[in-house]
Amino acid sequence: MTQTTHTAIADQVDDSHHPQSFISKYIWSQDHKVIAIQYSITAIGVGLVALVLSGMMRLQLGFPDQFSFIDPSSYLQFVTMHGMIMVIYLLTALLLGGFGNYLIPLMIGARDMVFPYLNMLSYWTYLLAVIVLLASFFVSGGPTGAGWTLYPPQAILNGTPGADNGIVFMLISLAIFIVAFTMGGLNYVTTILQARAKGMTLMRMPLTVWGIFVATILGLLAFPALLVSAIMMLFDKLVGTSFFMPAILSLGENIDYKGGSPILFQHLFWFFGHPEVYIVALPAFGMVSDVIATHARKNIFGYRMMVWAIIAIGGLSFVVWAHHMYVSGMNPYFGFFFATTTLIIAVPTAIKVYNWLLTLWQGNIHLTIPMLFAIGFIFTFTHGGLTGLMLGNVVVDLPLSDTYFVVAHFHMVMGVSPVMVLFAAIYHWFPKVSGKFLHTGLGKVHFWGTFLGTYAIYLPMHYLGFLGVPRRYYAMGTTDFIPESAQALNASITISAIIVGVIQLVFVFNVIWSVFKGKKAGDNPWNSTTLEWQTSQTPPVHGNWGPSLPVVHRWAYDFSVPGVKDDFIPQNVHPDQVIMLEKEDGAEMVKGAENEEGMQNNKSGDIT
């Protein structure tokens, strides 16, 4: 193949056609910002459905047999749909489809994604996946109640709710979602690699972009495992093959399956499932780093370490999957290996937590709403992470497996923590998306209600786990080893959960109210350094940058640089244009590279 030279994207003339009609501008839009908002609204909408489902299952657990509309089957269906929607259709879609789409081109100084049409297709395919998923509520037998892990053989056997149609809709919806994600993911990685503005070297990228970049690569490599398992299980269900189905006697009858391996499904599922944790966590890590640095007015501590930690976590996340399977009957020697890798992956993760704390240390901390949520995240993530270390050890996991302790752990680390970051990110970037601030008072109610409320939910849940209360049970009945007082705890958890759920309505109201009546924000309300805040219009128009693209002259974290007038220097400010502090006698200090050098030396002591 001969080498042909192409003009780099940052050197190309802007020849994009700006859409005129309402439909091409807001419906069939190819603008990454509109697609991001479409992704976000769909994801939050379906997430609210999942929130209601969790409320229903909590009602049953807190006040058993008080509600006639929750029977054992529907309880299992609520559990399953809540889990799957939250993990895949809300968190993955909102973090990558929503924030990834909005922030990547703006943060790296591009006009749009490199394949805008594919980007549009990605959203509409995602919407189709959501519709197919929600359609399963209306088919006969209802949605699947197999648990979000969809383990065979029970997922497709009679006796499990939704085993006739619900599971088929679920698997098809997942396959469609993976197609949508692959289209989006190829776009994100190519855009980050190819369309960066001049001067935007990899190590000048904000950590948000790094997080999204590595998470997308993880997604591209991990989702095929889910696709493989979904296709093979569909064959088992619809055609009658025996990929995962062993010989089975069901309800007194021999079923036409033989020889398949259910554990093979578990390996495949968790080979996807564990990287999925980091597909959600890495963008959250990146975004929280930027929020903390901006609102503490301090450069992120150990930027390079943070980047390498993201890459290391990404790599290691592919070799820890079987810590979800200690009790599955796999070869016991696997447990030793996977417990070891699980402990190893905690090292780069801990580095990140230390670096966030050290960024806060002696920072000029502004307790804005995004910062409150970011600090809240550090709490919830540390707690969830530490219980993860406990469960990562085989001997500790065995007695705790399938108890509420596990539920509490993964909700703290994978539910509450990314959601805290999502709220931090929404409060932080909403002024750029809409041009308006979200209301601070309502934001405080939202934060304290959510933060304290989630602790009121999940701290007691750890204790229930220690007592041995198993997860996924519709009702405990009379059980000797669990004291009756556990029920009182369960009731209090339910009340907390309902309060937290209702408080989210404050947030929804805040968003809708602020879009129309919010305080005007201006272009760069948080005095941020990164490129998305440097657009000449807010919200940015189609093409983002007007006639010429920005040129990047510095890394993303020039906050509180000594000797400089403002406490931040945007990435696109040329060294000659940095305004220095005036000396006491009123004469301006020498501007330009010489001073830059002094500043940089001063800074570098912090970082290297």
Place this chain on the structure above:
Amino acid sequence: MTFFRELTDKPWLTEYVPLELTETKAESNELPAKTALKFFLVVVTVLFVLFTITFLSRSQANDFQALSGEPWLPFTDASQLWINTTILLFAGVCMQLTVFFLKKEQINRFILLISCGCLLSCLFIFGQINVWQQLYYAGFALTENPANSYFYLLTGIHGLHIIGGVLALSYVVFQFWLKNNKKRLLDNLTLCTVYWHYLFVVWLFLFALLTGNTATYKSIALFCGF
């Protein structure tokens, strides 16, 4: 190795800042679609590797009956599959020549060969469906045995990728017809050709995998530690 070199950069230090390099030259001049194709091929590779791992694992079960190795098994004589392989090989050759003649601006040959490339790819699909029919009528139906299931499943998924390629190629030609941008056509055809060669290699791999005999699977599984 630029990517890894860049990871060691310290743009916040004084001695860094090679201004002339970073701020006047944009990052990369590779065709974006080429980068995307590379990632896409990695994704497809992961997909087939995972299928292969499940195949090897499943092949160790007692009920697994390989499709060759004994005279009465269908792929002990795999001549029909060899014919299909040759067809797919020629489809790839046609695609390669298409790029060659487009560069030489020999339009008639270009049209002839791109049509041949498409037709041979479709012929390959029909050839595979023919093999499916023969298998079915010989009593090797989809659910009879996991080896049969895998044969139908993997050839089907490979076939879907070929059909996807033909659709993408049609889109590329359609775009040329609309916009008459020859450089873009050449770029995109080059990428299509890479995809065709890739799918040919995947097919060779699947061919070898699916037509192995029990002893082969046992030794591979032993080697891999299953």
